Amino acid sequence: MAKEIKELTSRADDYSQWYNDLVIKADLAESSAVRGCMVIKPYGYAIWEKIQAELDKMFKETGHQNAYFPLLNGSGLIVDPDAKLEEELIVRPTSETIIWNTYKGWIQSYRDLPILVNQWANVVRWEMRTRLFLRTAEFLWQEGHTAHATREEAIEEAEKMLHVYADFAENFMAVPVLRGVKSPNERFAGAIETYCIEAMMQDGKALQAGTSHFLGQNFAKAFDVTFVNKENQQDYVWATSWGVSTRLMGALIMTHSDDNGLVLPPNLAPFQVVIVPIYKNEEQLNAISEKVKEITAKLKALGITVKYDNNDTKKPGWKFAEYELKGVPVRLAMGARDLENGTVEVARRDTLTKETIAVDGVELYISKLLKEIQEI
Amino acid sequence: MAKEIKELTSRADDYSQWYNDLVIKADLAESSAVRGCMVIKPYGYAIWEKIQAELDKMFKETGHQNAYFPLLNGSGLIVDPDAKLEEELIVRPTSETIIWNTYKGWIQSYRDLPILVNQWANVVRWEMRTRLFLRTAEFLWQEGHTAHATREEAIEEAEKMLHVYADFAENFMAVPVLRGVKSPNERFAGAIETYCIEAMMQDGKALQAGTSHFLGQNFAKAFDVTFVNKENQQDYVWATSWGVSTRLMGALIMTHSDDNGLVLPPNLAPFQVVIVPIYKNEEQLNAISEKVKEITAKLKALGITVKYDNNDTKKPGWKFAEYELKGVPVRLAMGARDLENGTVEVARRDTLTKETIAVDGVELYISKLLKEIQEI
Numbered sequence: 001m002a003k004e005i006k007e008l009t010s011r012a013d014d015y016s017q018w019y020n021d022l023v024i025k026a027d028l029a030e031s032s033a034v035r036g037c038m039v040i041k042p043y044g045y046a047i048w049e050k051i052q053a054e055l056d057k058m059f060k061e062t063g064h065q066n067a068y069f070p071l072l073n074g075s076g077l078i079v080d081p082d083a084k085l086e087e088e089l090i091v092r093p094t095s096e097t098i099i100w101n102t103y104k105g106w107i108q109s110y111r112d113l114p115i116l117v118n119q120w121a122n123v124v125r126w127e128m129r130t131r132l133f134l135r136t137a138e139f140l141w142q143e144g145h146t147a148h149a150t151r152e153e154a155i156e157e158a159e160k161m162l163h164v165y166a167d168f169a170e171n172f173m174a175v176p177v178l179r180g181v182k183s184p185n186e187r188f189a190g191a192i193e194t195y196c197i198e199a200m201m202q203d204g205k206a207l208q209a210g211t212s213h214f215l216g217q218n219f220a221k222a223f224d225v226t227f228v229n230k231e232n233q234q235d236y237v238w239a240t241s242w243g244v245s246t247r248l249m250g251a252l253i254m255t256h257s258d259d260n261g262l263v264l265p266p267n268l269a270p271f272q273v274v275i276v277p278i279y280k281n282e283e284q285l286n287a288i289s290e291k292v293k294e295i296t297a298k299l300k301a302l303g304i305t306v307k308y309d310n311n312d313t314k315k316p317g318w319k320f321a322e323y324e325l326k327g328v329p330v331r332l333a334m335g336a337r338d339l340e341n342g343t344v345e346v347a348r349r350d351t352l353t354k355e356t357i358a359v360d361g362v363e364l365y366i367s368k369l370l371k372e373i374q375e376i
Numbered sequence: 377m378a379k380e381i382k383e384l385t386s387r388a389d390d391y392s393q394w395y396n397d398l399v400i401k402a403d404l405a406e407s408s409a410v411r412g413c414m415v416i417k418p419y420g421y422a423i424w425e426k427i428q429a430e431l432d433k434m435f436k437e438t439g440h441q442n443a444y445f446p447l448l449n450g451s452g453l454i455v456d457p458d459a460k461l462e463e464e465l466i467v468r469p470t471s472e473t474i475i476w477n478t479y480k481g482w483i484q485s486y487r488d489l490p491i492l493v494n495q496w497a498n499v500v501r502w503e504m505r506t507r508l509f510l511r512t513a514e515f516l517w518q519e520g521h522t523a524h525a526t527r528e529e530a531i532e533e534a535e536k537m538l539h540v541y542a543d544f545a546e547n548f549m550a551v552p553v554l555r556g557v558k559s560p561n562e563r564f565a566g567a568i569e570t571y572c573i574e575a576m577m578q579d580g581k582a583l584q585a586g587t588s589h590f591l592g593q594n595f596a597k598a599f600d601v602t603f604v605n606k607e608n609q610q611d612y613v614w615a616t617s618w619g620v621s622t623r624l625m626g627a628l629i630m631t632h633s634d635d636n637g638l639v640l641p642p643n644l645a646p647f648q649v650v651i652v653p654i655y656k657n658e659e660q661l662n663a664i665s666e667k668v669k670e671i672t673a674k675l676k677a678l679g680i681t682v683k684y685d686n687n688d689t690k691k692p693g694w695k696f697a698e699y700e701l702k703g704v705p706v707r708l709a710m711g712a713r714d715l716e717n718g719t720v721e722v723a724r725r726d727t728l729t730k731e732t733i734a735v736d737g738v739e740l741y742i743s744k745l746l747k748e749i750q751e752i
Contacts, residue, residue: 030478030481032445032474033477034448034474037447038446039443039445040443040444041443042493045442045443046442048444049442065418065421065422066418066422066425068416068516069408069415070408070413070514071413071498072410072513072514073410091467098408098409098410102406102415121498122497122498124448137448138448140444
């Protein structure tokens, strides 16, 4: 079976190849038959769902609501009966245009403001060279688009969302970031100020991981979106937009992983603990499985997600390598001797250290360990 | 203010116009500048999010995982630097093609089966006449695509998902449905059998609300997806696909609503209770607001979502009409006399009945009431 173990190019040999190997071999994503587009596989998508769920919660806690605007932008839309798109159509690269065209109908007075709306969506952009998660023709993202009565309030919003992103990256994804302001030539077209978070990768490069734009009155002027202010005067509306995308998956991989594969912070792991039985016969397997059932119930009661891999077509060594590749934070291995001795082997993915501990109370030990791993 | 109250065409006068009026005036959705596409507004999207969350939970409980496949299907993809799509591209109308093209690489042996994958996505289809939620060029949906080793297992899956849909519609959305099988000429192209749920609308028409297809080996044959079975023979993989869409919003509206607007089952209400203060001066408002704070805390502790509308630019009558239009299940109104008497007025949206009850213990009364409303 050993030859089946998936090896990665080492980071020292070729950092870029290591990244590609990891994304493919850890079952995160793959290139599709459509040039520049990716298939996000179930294991990768489960991580993205955790990113989404936490960000969505943070957006709602800061007063935002979700909505959905059309994929197809531009006038003169023609779709023929075979659902082929003719050239008048633009698949959104971002949604400022259609959203400000819509907000025009929503805003008359300062009482209609602020509008604090976010959208979870797919967008498509031309890319000469694509890399899974980091730069793909289609990607998934969220785009916040807010409308305000004053310049100060819009700047405050743009800065607030930058801090939401930084807080999320650092405290939930365990990805340290630098907060900054883009130079004029790096700014989003139409922005007065572009704030960004940059994550530091292991190869020493910075990766743009999120942006928040103060758009001034530029979009309001382009789409003639005015409102009656408190002084009963017409004024143009002030705007922000802000987004993060599936590129965060790339930042996650390049911050935490090593030559054995992905290293996931517990907050983002599709399952936080994997349990592997080590047995010579079915009788041993059955006895171990009984004990595992008890341990699993105790872990689940503490909110810890667990996978028990009793697949008998793979050897333990293969499984160890597979779950290291997939970045599962904690691995438990239990053999017949452990069962006799009342012990279990606990391995940490981040430090690759192992120790044998008493099975009684192991759930509390793991709960503490997961917190420790998250905080590093 | 009375003239501001948004009136609907009555159902008896023009059912179709009543539907359109309701969708627009209850702030659920609106037509976009792009022909045939809709903007789902925050209030409408909040209902869709509740539909999504519950269905997603039910899919996961039945062993499914989410993934994401490209928007753009078809070979020879060309995107120019302005992100305009040229004619070789097809925006997915459904994803069987790209998914079975992908599954080909995932399946070698029966050990790789079943694959139980779902995708939440947007799709685009040509529609001559569009109606908000019911039939739009772009819509949001989920599409499950599963791969199995045997015919029996695939049929079981297709039937299981039909029952998941029916269970969801009836027990979560409170929308009664008929379970059926499509006649050969109504079947999805490529399906051996198409199962469906049909919801009965108030105008006596049936609305197709979800479909589940047993696809036999048709897609596996078209994309040459074979596997080695337990008997060590090559065979084609068996398939299902199943989907529900934002059309469920249309079914919801047409099952429950009346001439005053939407009627939401508590499970789907963005907020289940709205509280309206009735006051003549700020002193009264402050005293009422204090009491409302207590009531709100008690309701929230029971998991009930509450909005307190103390907006002083709108009169109570306007607010009553607005929340009836939006289908909020329970409305509380509290005036200065209620405060003196220790009472509060409770109005049910579904029956339009009102009663005045003691404010002490109102949270338990409302908790019971919401259950009762959900079950009708």
